[in-house]
Amino acid sequence: MPDPKSPSPRRILVGSLNAPKVDAVREAFVAYFADVDVRGVEVASGVPDQPIGWEEIVTGAVNRAERAFAAGHCDLGIGYEDGLVAVPLTRTGHVNFGCCAIFDGKRHAFGFSSGFEYPGECTKRGVEMGIPVGDTFDEVFAAATGAAPPEGGPSSRTVGNVGKLTGGKMVRREYTRHAVICALIQLRHPGLYGEDA
Numbered sequence: 001m002p003d004p005k006s007p008s009p010r011r012i013l014v015g016s017l018n019a020p021k022v023d024a025v026r027e028a029f030v031a032y033f034a035d036v037d038v039r040g041v042e043v044a045s046g047v048p049d050q051p052i053g054w055e056e057i058v059t060g061a062v063n064r065a066e067r068a069f070a071a072g073h074c075d076l077g078i079g080y081e082d083g084l085v086a087v088p089l090t091r092t093g094h095v096n097f098g099c100c101a102i103f104d105g106k107r108h109a110f111g112f113s114s115g116f117e118y119p120g121e122c123t124k125r126g127v128e129m130g131i132p133v134g135d136t137f138d139e140v141f142a143a144a145t146g147a148a149p150p151e152g153g154p155s156s157r158t159v160g161n162v163g164k165l166t167g168g169k170m171v172r173r174e175y176t177r178h179a180v181i182c183a184l185i186q187l188r189h190p191g192l193y194g195e196d197a
Helices: 019-030 053-070 120-129 133-145 161-165 172-188
Strands: 010-014 034-042 076-086 094-103 106-112
Touching: 010 053, 010 172, 019 034, 019 076, 019 172, 034 106, 053 076, 053 106, 053 161, 076 120, 076 172, 094 120, 094 172, 106 172, 120 133, 161 172
Parallel strands: 010 034, 010 076
Antiparallel strands: 076 094, 094 106
């Protein structure tokens, strides 16, 4: 994998057109690379619209990273996928986590977000009916809080559902950026992980 401290330009393709995701990747890479060109490309995740469990989440991130890499000339393909994971003793039984996969054409590096619980009704529809939590969140949030519908499209495309739930203390871009930075650890320290890892 390339040395992130190198001043040479980097072209990075993100397997999504979701602006907060693309911006999160850009912010994470700018912190390490001297010159980056980060763009989003539309690719299929290859997993259900509402991923359930680590296997679907990680597979979705890997597919997005590999398909972004294959979409055009680039140094790295980035995939990010959120999903619900069964966690015992939690209120809803499931926690939302995100996975970032970075693909250089040969190997993957992974990083994960922090986790949070969606409101029970969102989780129930997601787990039992496969309805993406993002498709139901604004409706459930508005019904419970009296909040007006979000301006500029669904919350998942702006501040993120996590942004609404945290009162803007952590927005979608920041939530995603943490996972990208964690995935960059292996690029920053290839000697610790081995080129064949």
